[in-house]
């Protein structure tokens with residue numbers, strides 16, 4: 001490309017166009033070491049705000065928090081939120097009676113991991129539009145239970161009816177996390193042991209026989225008790 005000198009301003013115009021921004025466009029406070037200026041460059045917006053102020057704004061629940069608070073230029077794609085339905089059930093109730101039955105740490109962990117994975121299925125356009133019903137959450141949790149069902153569980157794995165409200169609320173937290181992430185990320189690492197295991201353990205009143213990593217898959221005597 002050839003340069004276009006006629007597009008350049010004169011030196012006087014150049015100086016006239018320099019803007020010193022002394023105050024934050026959100027809190028109107030002066031900038032300093034703890035309130036540092038952040039220059040937005042997004043579309044037509046070239047506003048300057050305190051970095052903490054624009055971050056607080058952009059992460060708020062305001063309907064237009066994805067826009068510049070001054071010029072309303074759209075700055076980013078608004079993160080989606082799960083659409084929970086207060087009425088709970090989608091059209092039907094399958095009326096199944098559930099029992100409870102996990103008692104070793106590794107098996108419990110496998111269920112929690114499986115639950116995390118299947119609940120990602122609720123991040124879909126269909127659920128974003130029509131809402132996530134309690135029955136959808138239960139259906140997905142049952143899928144996680146089915147994923148774990150094998151010959152060790154002769155009668156299958158189920159959840160007691162009185163445990164459903166608690167496990168649904170943990171499921172909602174997982175779904176919120178999925179929506180915040182916006183993409184599928186595995187439930188490895190710290191959240192599994194530090195957040196989801198304790199949460200589900202409390203809800204299901206698990207009394208796990210073995211400590212993390214102590215399960216021996218080859219030891220038949222250390223099997224999985226079924227009760228309910």
Ligand SMILES: [Zn+2]
Nearest residue numbers: 024027050053
């Ligand atoms: Zn500010």
Ligand SMILES: [Zn+2]
Nearest residue numbers: 045047068071
């Ligand atoms: Zn702006």
